[in-house]
Amino acid sequence: DAKTTQPPSMDCAEGRAANLPCNHSTISGNEYVYWYRQIHSQGPQYIIHGLKNNETNEMASLIITEDRKSSTLILPHATLRDTAVYYCIVRVSNNDMRFGAGTRLTVKP
Amino acid sequence: DTAVSQTPKYLVTQMGNDKSIKCEQNLGHDTMYWYKQDSKKFLKIMFSYNNKELIINETVPNRFSPKSPDKAHLNLHINSLELGDSAVYFCASSPSSGGVAEQFFGPGTRLTVL
Numbered sequence: 001d002a003k004t005t006q007p008p009s010m011d012c013a014e015g016r017a018a019n020l021p022c023n024h025s026t027i028s029g030n031e032y033v034y035w036y037r038q039i040h041s042q043g044p045q046y047i048i049h050g051l052k053n054n055e056t057n058e059m060a061s062l063i064i065t066e067d068r069k070s071s072t073l074i075l076p077h078a079t080l081r082d083t084a085v086y087y088c089i090v091r092v093s094n095n096d097m098r099f100g101a102g103t104r105l106t107v108k109p
Numbered sequence: 110d111t112a113v114s115q116t117p118k119y120l121v122t123q124m125g126n127d128k129s130i131k132c133e134q135n136l137g138h139d140t141m142y143w144y145k146q147d148s149k150k151f152l153k154i155m156f157s158y159n160n161k162e163l164i165i166n167e168t169v170p171n172r173f174s175p176k177s178p179d180k181a182h183l184n185l186h187i188n189s190l191e192l193g194d195s196a197v198y199f200c201a202s203s204p205s206s207g208g209v210a211e212q213f214f215g216p217g218t219r220l221t222v223l
Binding site for chain 2: 038041042044045046049085093096097098099101
């Protein structure tokens with residue numbers, strides 16, 4: 001199973017874009033990149049997932065490099081409520097999600 | 110409407126007791142899961158379950174057992190509770206097993222074993 005590497009913490013100014021990187025250099029061809037976040041004391045929340053192409057939804061954009069060895073989650077206009085731990089997960093299916101340490105994003109006013 | 114709900118939200122009990130945590134989802138999903146988040150905040154899957162198959166993480170002690178009375182419910186029974194069982198337990202569901210759809214998580218149950 002591909003492992004992921006994320007910075008332990010990041011800060012972002014309110015209203016600015018938050019760009020959260022994830023390295024997954026051992027990803028295999030059939031593994032998806034998932035992003036979840038966990039706001040303090042709440043259950044994890046799905047954000048977005050992708051295989052090869054960049055993806056966008058109402059919450060965020062996911063940019064996957066052409067070689068698929070890394071990706072970036074973009075929150076286009078971060079708010080204070082986006083302060084959370086963000087998890088990048090690489091899996092073949094949703095059956096066995098393995099959460100790492102994630103990136104603690106702090107959005108500051 | 111709450112998609113995935115858990116009861117109780119907090120559970121404090123003595124070592125050696127047997128307890129259950131209930132989980133219900135109203136999303137019509139086929140697959141449900143239990144996760145454990147320990148004091149270091151690492152989230153680990155314990156079980157995934159659908160109508161046909163129970164997949165158990167090999168690190169889960171057999172004191173833990175999921176029980177599903179129907180497709181909308183997956184309860185977690187814990188026998189002979191130990192201090193190390195103290196954690197936050199999350200239930201989740203997804204439309205199918207082995208697919209790529211996202212999982213929906215409940216609010217968690219904080220278990221404290223004294």
